[in-house]
Amino acid sequence: MPRAHHVEIQLTPKKRRTQAARTAETRSRIIAAVTDLIAERGFARTTAQEISTRAGVTWGAVQHHFGGKDGILAAVLEASFNHFADRVSETPVAGVDLETRVSSFVDKAWEHYSSRHYRTTFEILLNVQGRDDESSTADPADVPRWQGRMYEAWNEVWISVFPDARPGRRREFFIQHYTLSVLSGLAATLMLQGDGAQLPSEELDLLKRTIVAELAPSSSKDNRFDKKVD
Amino acid sequence: MPRAHHVEIQLTPKKRRTQAARTAETRSRIIAAVTDLIAERGFARTTAQEISTRAGVTWGAVQHHFGGKDGILAAVLEASFNHFADRVSETPVAGVDLETRVSSFVDKAWEHYSSRHYRTTFEILLNVQGRDDESSTADPADVPRWQGRMYEAWNEVWISVFPDARPGRRREFFIQHYTLSVLSGLAATLMLQGDGAQLPSEELDLLKRTIVAELAPSSSKDNRFDKKVD
């Protein structure tokens, strides 16, 4: 069963739609096409030709909506950022003990990091970064700015999910950075493993135990994420 | 002060050298040039032109030695693999307690993961991977094979460094995979942060504590990597 996103080709004329509806649908299809293509075939093979084919539109439509490749990349980064923010903000907080919140948060974050949204973001930032010493034209993805934004989003969600676990700003940043690094690392191995990769549930459980131990040292001894030695 | 690797331009004719010496030097320069270029400017901007300029040879020389781009990439992966194996095999083992060995091993591994060797390897594998559905010409980097090799190397070194910590094959693989993921993740954030990124010593310390706790659960309570809460 093919995994590639298929564009439904309608053989009958579409019923009349508003321009806003047309615009929204076309932009959405183009963004989805780019996200899928980069995740599946890599940044370099995501050509204008491939984008047009996958999105089911011509390059003129892409140009009209986004101006060009850089404009699409910026839009894709924005969409991916929203995907991340949407995922992690789904973490239930009220009346939930620390361990459960940590577990839920890590699971939600992993939904993003294991998705093609993350991979696409990572490839875009990696490829755009190498341009630093080139022309001064507007950067579609100011890498430091995106990372700052990502850290801010992490911090905001973290504080809302763990308002009762505040070991201090510096230490919180460290724990967040560690968490982000583990998730990125698992995502990196997933990228290279491709199809057939298993959910790294043991690794995620170890991460959860680690986070709980760092946030609440006294409660970590009796941790429900503990793994029985086989 | 520029960080780019500079090729020394000799204005006087070199003294006579053997062909083997000439071959070794040229190949070495080309491999170093590609490693540096990919790490600094990204895979896509590492063109034949850039490689020739950086290595101080012409494309004809590159072709003669490597056949083409794919040949260079395969050679660069090999060199990077050796860099990794060299680093981690420097871990002192005899008469060293577990915690010290863990610390040394992680530090040595980080020397590789924080290096341009790792970044170059990662970019090559990421870019080559997207070709899977293209022509059937010989793959310069069979990604699954490289990963299998990497896991084998990890396991060999791991067993030699931790012969007294054998919780079982499955669990060892899990701990190795977690370790590799954390290092990859720290490397991924380093890639995007670029210059000015600090050594993530706290994250590496937490990783060390985690490994010790997983390898020797009973000794982890009095762990010298413990961080005082600020």
Added chain:
DNA sequence: ACATTTACATATTGCATGCAATGTAAAATG
């Protein structure tokens, strides 16, 4: 010293690519 082999340099070719310019279709407005 000369012939052969290997290392390297140079010029050219064919292809892929993003984007600009221009034209057409669909929706909105008067």
Added chain:
DNA sequence: CATTTTACATTGCATGCAATATGTAAATGT
């Protein structure tokens, strides 16, 4: 319904790129 605006399609151009073909320089063998 006519005009205007916006969405989209088509064509062509300029550039960058890897690789090929061929020639020259350096090292080796006889």
